[in-house]
Amino acid sequence: MSDNTFGRLFRMTTFGESHGPAIGCVIDGCPPGLAIDAAEIQQQLVRRATGKSRHTSQRKEQDEVQILSGVFEGRTTGTPIALVIENTDARSRDYTDLAKKFRPGHADYTYWKKYGIRDYRGGGRASARETTMRVAAGAIARKYLRAQFGIEIQGWLAQLGPIRTDKVMDMDTVEDNPFFSPDPSVVQQLEEYMDNLRKSGNSVGARISARASNVPAGLGEPVYGKLDADLASAMMGINAAKAVEIGAGFDCVEQLGTEHRDEITPDKFLSNHAGGVLGGISSGQDVLVSVAFKPTSSLRIPCRSVDVDGHAVEVITQGRHDPCVGIRATPIVEAMLALVLMDHVLRQRAQNG
Ligand code: EPS
Numbered sequence: 528m529s530d531n532t533f534g535r536l537f538r539m540t541t542f543g544e545s546h547g548p549a550i551g552c553v554i555d556g557c558p559p560g561l562a563i564d565a566a567e568i569q570q571q572l573v574r575r576a577t578g579k580s581r582h583t584s585q586r587k588e589q590d591e592v593q594i595l596s597g598v599f600e601g602r603t604t605g606t607p608i609a610l611v612i613e614n615t616d617a618r619s620r621d622y623t624d625l626a627k628k629f630r631p632g633h634a635d636y637t638y639w640k641k642y643g644i645r646d647y648r649g650g651g652r653a654s655a656r657e658t659t660m661r662v663a664a665g666a667i668a669r670k671y672l673r674a675q676f677g678i679e680i681q682g683w684l685a686q687l688g689p690i691r692t693d694k695v696m697d698m699d700t701v702e703d704n705p706f707f708s709p710d711p712s713v714v715q716q717l718e719e720y721m722d723n724l725r726k727s728g729n730s731v732g733a734r735i736s737a738r739a740s741n742v743p744a745g746l747g748e749p750v751y752g753k754l755d756a757d758l759a760s761a762m763m764g765i766n767a768a769k770a771v772e773i774g775a776g777f778d779c780v781e782q783l784g785t786e787h788r789d790e791i792t793p794d795k796f797l798s799n800h801a802g803g804v805l806g807g808i809s810s811g812q813d814v815l816v817s818v819a820f821k822p823t824s825s826l827r828i829p830c831r832s833v834d835v836d837g838h839a840v841e842v843i844t845q846g847r848h849d850p851c852v853g854i855r856a857t858p859i860v861e862a863m864l865a866l867v868l869m870d871h872v873l874r875q876r877a878q879n880g
Contacts, residue, residue: 545649559605580705621846632824665862668869682737733853753807774802
């Protein structure tokens, strides 16, 4: 399996399966001298973890990250940073029935078509568990971006199923509820919606948005390697992502040029439909990205599928699953935003000093 590496100059290579002994990554290209410790990485991992509320998977992992290399006396040394997290609460028997069957809507089917072999336990490499390492590496990138440029990254739940959660943007409350909703007035509605959904055995999609502020102008390559193209690729690479928008995104279809263009005064831009990127290069405005996540495909509601021999079968998924993967996706979107910006900061430095 190739292409497990992300980034050009700040390179993260992840490894591991959901029910293997551990999941980990090697980060190559991190500048030396950055103060970082496991506790800071842990802070981000905790935000993404399962089992924090009744609305997510009840798998209980400590997600305790170990720094194996690349950090000496609390500072990065410029050598590869290896991170590892042990898997301690895998329950592989839940997957016995899926060994030879495919969950519709899941990568079960395409992994089998591609490789003719798959670790079916917990979705193997296709599991959301792989995102632990994106968040861990993202924590290091965030630290650097903040220390060097004052870049701040904040994500939030913008919509869950039919419930819009971005009509009120009270960012102080994002961490105070299990959904990362910026609107505290919809939290009760989200709780009830998710309780009913969980009882029904179904799942639902969500939209996560994120903003990076204090991004310097000039990040991103003008033709190939555009900042927005790399963001789109990074976000689409998150498990269950189905659509990405930058700035106004698909709304630009209905906008007129007079509305979409972001007029400029000597003091500032007067709007930000571009999402902080013009011609593939950051403008100095906030970088805005939004990602749609599909409903989880692991459902206990029976459905039709086939087995590895092509025979018709019924599939019922057992075990502990997220009824809405979007609920845990805010820290992952933030991490991918940090990783893309980090890579482009180093690329900008390499060419333009
Ligand atoms: C997942 C299924 C569940 C989740 C898992 C992602 O795992 P299991 O079936 O082994 O209990 O708990 O997420 C994590 C463990 C995690 O850390 O994100 C899946 O099918 O993707």
